[in-house]
Amino acid sequence: MTTVVVTGGAGVLGRRVCQLAAADPTVDQVVALDLRPVEPPITGVRSVQLDLATADLKPHVEGAAAVLHLASVFGPDLDGAEIADGTEIRMARQVLDAAGATGVGSVVVLSTASVYGAWPNNPVPLTEEAPVRPQPELTYAVHKAEVERNAADWRDDHPGTSVAVLRPATLVGDGWAGWLARCLDAANVLPAGEDDPPAQYLHVDDLASAVDIARRRRLDGPHNVAPDGWLTATERRALAPTPRIRLPERVVVELATWRWRLHLAPLPPGILPYARHPWVVASDRLKAAGWTASQSNEEAYVAGHAPGPLESISPRRRQELALGAVGGGVAGLAFGAAALVRRRRRRR
Secondary structure, three states: OOEEEEEOOOOHHHHHHHHHHHOOOOOOEEEEEEOOOOOOOOOOEEEEEOOOOOOOOHHHHOOEEEEEEOOOOOOOOOOHHHHHOOHHHHHHHHHHHHHHHHOOOEEEEEOOHHHHOOOOOOOOOEOOOOOOOOOOOOHHHHHHHHHHHHHHHHHHHOOOOEEEEEEEOEEEEOOEEOHHHHHHHHHOOOOOOOOOOOEOEEEHHHHHHHHHHHHHOOOOEEEEEOOOOOEOHHHHHHHOOOOOOOOOHHHHHHHHHHHHHOOOOOOOOOOHHHHOOOOOEOOHHHHHOOOOOOOOHHHHHHHHOOOOHHHHOOHHHHHHHHHHHHHHHHHHHHHHHHHHHHHHHHHO
């Protein structure tokens, strides 16, 4: 029997990939490994609940033709402890070790285009030949870069196995936004630069098809995944007419840090540069393998961002609300800083 193993099979992306693999007449069985069950069940997919970071994966990978590692701790239930102890990296090592021990012939590893980093001197667009240099403060990108490094080392030790590393742009779906998309949306409320960079948005259905092609074609090496082109700052603002107030960079960084620490917004350290500098990618290598995006950047963005209440009011009123929100945020930041100072004084 031809078996395909999918980690993170119960997630938004994993379910779609499991469905595509199960529909492939050359595949007899799909095994979905996840903390949660695949619900509702998918015909031809066997759901196995386990912790990828600690479980013995070899019995579940034994005999598989391909392993598709899509699981990630970076999601709506993200736990700070999981970041600190490197669960993302440990899961990938576990999966690779199991694939190596059982002789799997093809591995697909999900990374992110954010591993290129968001730097002022980035070429537009970035190709796979560009260096991997993630923003040091963004743990998500740093850990994904480390996963890529581990996958490359593992590939060198297993020359008979193909290892495709997919680097998707910001991921969204119908009425759904991925972890990175939510972080960038929060960061875009308080931009610090003179202008916004170009942006890309990838629909989850198109990423699923990219994973499926990487499996079927046994692709090897890094492959960017994004629709052709990108949204300019003007185009993006037209799609999301949210108030945009320019503040000094120091104020924005401090405000974002406090909102992250108080769990008020998904603004992890290091996310702000990705809202200020370009990191759009070209997908020519993947397109040469037969992949095409079914939805443009604009279509994907609209699908993943439902119109909010602010978009139904006048531009002048939006501006007034934005000024009030920023003023309140800065006042709250000052209040928090003053409270810390008073607390330190009492400790003395």
